[in-house]
Amino acid sequence: MTTTKETPVFAELAHDLQTGLGRTSIPDFDRLPIVGMASILALHIKGLGAIEYGVLRQVSDHFFDIPAVALPQVLEVLEEIEYLTLIKSGKSIKTVIPSVPHFDSVYLRIEEYLSNETLTEHEQLAIAILGELTNKPEKRDALFGRLGAEKKLFNRCESIVSESGLVLSKRARGQDILISPIYFADNLDKLVDMAAAGGATRVERVLKLIGQSQGWPLSMIEKQGEVAGTKISIDELNILKSMVADGVLKPPSINRPNASSELFVFTPRPGGARLNAGNREVYERAMGLVAAIRKGQLLPEQYRIKSPTAILGALRDRKFIRTNSEAPHQYRNLVSLRVGKLVDTGGGRSQLELIDTPENLRAIDEALSLVKTGQMSQSSVDESARIALSQDESYVQSVVSSTNFRSSSKLVLKPDEQHEVDQLLLDLK
Numbered sequence: 001m002t003t004t005k006e007t008p009v010f011a012e013l014a015h016d017l018q019t020g021l022g023r024t025s026i027p028d029f030d031r032l033p034i035v036g037m038a039s040i041l042a043l044h045i046k047g048l049g050a051i052e053y054g055v056l057r058q059v060s061d062h063f064f065d066i067p068a069v070a071l072p073q074v075l076e077v078l079e080e081i082e083y084l085t086l087i088k089s090g091k092s093i094k095t096v097i098p099s100v101p102h103f104d105s106v107y108l109r110i111e112e113y114l115s116n117e118t119l120t121e122h123e124q125l126a127i128a129i130l131g132e133l134t135n136k137p138e139k140r141d142a143l144f145g146r147l148g149a150e151k152k153l154f155n156r157c158e159s160i161v162s163e164s165g166l167v168l169s170k171r172a173r174g175q176d177i178l179i180s181p182i183y184f185a186d187n188l189d190k191l192v193d194m195a196a197a198g199g200a201t202r203v204e205r206v207l208k209l210i211g212q213s214q215g216w217p218l219s220m221i222e223k224q225g226e227v228a229g230t231k232i233s234i235d236e237l238n239i240l241k242s243m244v245a246d247g248v249l250k251p252p253s254i255n256r257p258n259a260s261s262e263l264f265v266f267t268p269r270p271g272g273a274r275l276n277a278g279n280r281e282v283y284e285r286a287m288g289l290v291a292a293i294r295k296g297q298l299l300p301e302q303y304r305i306k307s308p309t310a311i312l313g314a315l316r317d318r319k320f321i322r323t324n325s326e327a328p329h330q331y332r333n334l335v336s337l338r339v340g341k342l343v344d345t346g347g348g349r350s351q352l353e354l355i356d357t358p359e360n361l362r363a364i365d366e367a368l369s370l371v372k373t374g375q376m377s378q379s380s381v382d383e384s385a386r387i388a389l390s391q392d393e394s395y396v397q398s399v400v401s402s403t404n405f406r407s408s409s410k411l412v413l414k415p416d417e418q419h420e421v422d423q424l425l426l427d428l429k
Contacts, residue, residue, distance in 0.1 A: 011107040011114050013127050013134075015039035016182055019273045019380070020166040022065040025410045028122035028156065035117065037066045038077040039110050043378075044385050045084065046100040053093045054393045062400040063385035081109040105377075125149050125157040130180065133167060136204040137179035137188075137195035140169065163411060166273075172196035181271040190246040199239055206232065206240050210249075211267045211374040215290035217298055218244065218251065218263040240265070252291045257329055262299060264291035267374075275379045283379060285363035288337045289315075290370050292330050301326050308371050315340075315354055316364040323351040339363060 018036025026033070041064060045051065060066035066074060075096065078084045083106075087095040100106055119127075128147055132138055144154050158178075161167040168188065170177050173196035179188055194203055210216065213228035221227055222237065232240070243249045244263065251263040266287055269275065275283055293312060296305035303324055305311055315321050321331070327342060327350040334340050334352065339360050342350040354360060362378065369377040388396050 009111075009131060010127060011035070011039055011110040013130050014110075014114065015043070015107070015380070016273065017126060017130060017161075017166065018065075020161075020164045020182065022164075023067070023409055024164055026122075026160055027411075028120060028160070029126075030120050030123065031117050032119060032123040032127070034070065034073050034077060035110065035114050037064065037070065037074045039107060040064050040380075041066065041074055042078055042083050042100050042106045042110065043381055045096070045098040045389065046106060047102060048098050048386065048389055051096045051098070051389050052393060053096060055389060055391065055396050056096055058393070058396045058400050059385055059388045062396075063382055063388065077110075077113060081113050083109065121153060122157055122160070125153060126160055129157055129161055129178075130166060130182075133178060133180040134183050135207055136200045137177050137184075137191050138200055139195060140176040140178050142200075143178060160411060182273045183268070183270060184248070185269045185271045185275070186250060187247045190243070190248050194239065194242075199235075202233075202236050202239050203243075206236050206243075207267055210240075210265055214266050214370040214374055215264045215287070215294040217294065218265050220298060221265070243268075252287050252333060254291060254295050254333060255329060256299070257301060262295065264294055266290075266370075270376075270379060273380075275376075276382055278383055279379050279381070282359055282363045282366060283376065285334075285337050285339050285360065286366035286370060286376070288333050288339065289363060289367035292334055293367075293371070295330050296326065309368060312364055312368050312371070315352070316361060316368075319354045319356055321352040323349045325349050327352055 014032055014036040018033055018040060021033070021036075041060065044064070057068050057071055060071055061068055072093065075084065075086060075093065079086055083098065083100045085097040085099060086093050087097065125147065129143065132143055132147070144151075147154065149157070158167070162169060166182060167178050167180050170179060170189070170192045172189075172192045175196050177192045177195050179192055179195075181188065184191060191203065194200070209227040209230055209232065216227055218241075221232070221240065225237065226232060244251060244265065248268055249265060250269060251265045253261045253263050255261050269283070289312065290308075293305060293308040296303070296311070297308050303326060311321060321327070323345040325348055328348075331340065331342060331350075331352045335342055338355060340352045340354045343353055345351050366376050366378065369375060388399055
C-alpha cells in the first residue's frame with residue numbers, strides 16, 4: 001500500500017490562489033500574492049540554467065502574471081530561501097541562477113518562509129476557505145460555522161475567491177454549496193448534489209483513500225470492500241461507484257483476455273488552473289501507465305509485477321519493458337496513447353518499447369509520482385514558459401510582442417463593502 005506524501009499545504013494553496021487571481025489587485029492582501037508568485041516562479045525555473053533578467057522579466061509578466069514592478073520582491077523571497085542567486089551590477093539585477101532542489105517539493109522552503117510571515121485576516125481566511133475545498137465540496141453555512149470567522153470578513157473572502165474563479169457557489173437541495181473548479185473539473189453538479197445530501201465527509205474520505213492508492217482496480221475494491229487494505233463502508237463504496245458512473249471520476253479501462261473490462265480508479269481530473277492544456281495529454285498518459293502497471297501488480301493473468309516503481313523506472317531508463325505473454329492486452333492502451341509500441345517477440349509474447357519523446361518521459365515521471373505520492377508533480381508547469389526562459393531576449397520579445405502592455409484588474413467591492421469605504425472617506429474629511 002502506498003501512502004500520500006505529506007505536502008506543505010499553505011504554500012501550495014498560495015500558489016493556487018495566485019494562479020486564480022492572476023493580475024487582479026486585492027487591497028485586503030499583503031504578502032500572500034508575492035509568496036504565491038514565488039511558488040509559481042520556483043516551479044518553472046527548477047532545473048534550468050542561468051537566466052537573463054530581461055528574459056525573466058518578460059516571461060514572468062507574459063506567462064505567470066507577475067508584473068515587472070513585483071518581480072524584484074519575488075526574487076528576494078526566492079533568494080532568501082536559497083532557491084536562486086542574483087548576479088547584480090550595482091543595484092541592477094543582471095542574471096538569475098536557479099538552485100531549486102531537484103528531488104524535493106518546491107513548496108518545502110516556501111512553506112517555512114510563509115510560516116514566518118504575518119498574513120492579514122483576509123489572507124488567512126481566503127487560504128482556509130480554499131484549503132477546505134481541496135478534497136470536497138462543502139455546504140456554505142457549515143463552512144462558515146466551522147471556520148468561525150466574522151460574517152463580513154467571510155463574505156469578503158468568499159467574494160475574492162469566487163469572483164476570481166477559484167470557487168463556485170451552486171444551489172442544490174435548497175442549500176448553497178461551495179466547490180472549487182481548480183481541484184474538480186468534471187460533473188461538478190453531481191459532486192454538489194452529494195454534498196447537499198450530507199455526503200461531503202464520505203466524499204472526502206473516498207477521495208483520500210483513492211489518492212493514497214492511485215489506479216486501484218474498481219472490481220477489487222468492490223470485491224474486498226477496501227482500498228489497499230483500508231476498509232470502506234457500503235455508503236462510501238456506493239459514492240465511489242456513483243462518481244465513476246456519473247463521470248466525476250474517469251477511470252481508464254483495460255480489457256482482459258477473458259473479455260472482461262477492468263476500471264482503474266484515480267482522483268478527479270484537476271481544473272485548468274492546475275492542469276493546463278499542454279499537460280492534459282501528459283496526465284492521460286501517466287494514468288494509462290499507472291493503470292497498466294496496476295493491472296500487472298494486482299490482477300495478473302500469470303506473472304505478477306512486484307515493484308511498480310521499478311518497472312516504470314526501467315521503462316524510463318532502459319526504454320523498454322521486457323517481453324512477456326501479458327503485454328499484448330496489458331499495454332495495448334499505451335500504444336493508443338502513443339506512449340510506446342508493442343514488438344512481437346514470438347510465442348504470443350511482446351515487448352513494450354518506449355516512444356522516446358520529452359512528453360512520454362514526463363508522463364513516466366508523473367506516473368512515478370502518482371504511485372509514490374498520490375499526486376502529480378508537474379501538472380501546473382507551463383512547458384512553453386520553460387522553453388522561453390531558456391532562450392535569449394529577442395526570442396522572448398517575439399513571443400510576447402502582442403501583450404507588451406497588460407493592465408491589472410481590481411476586484412470590485414460589493415455594494416455594502418463600497419458603502420463602508422465611502423463612509424470611511426466621509427469620516428476622514
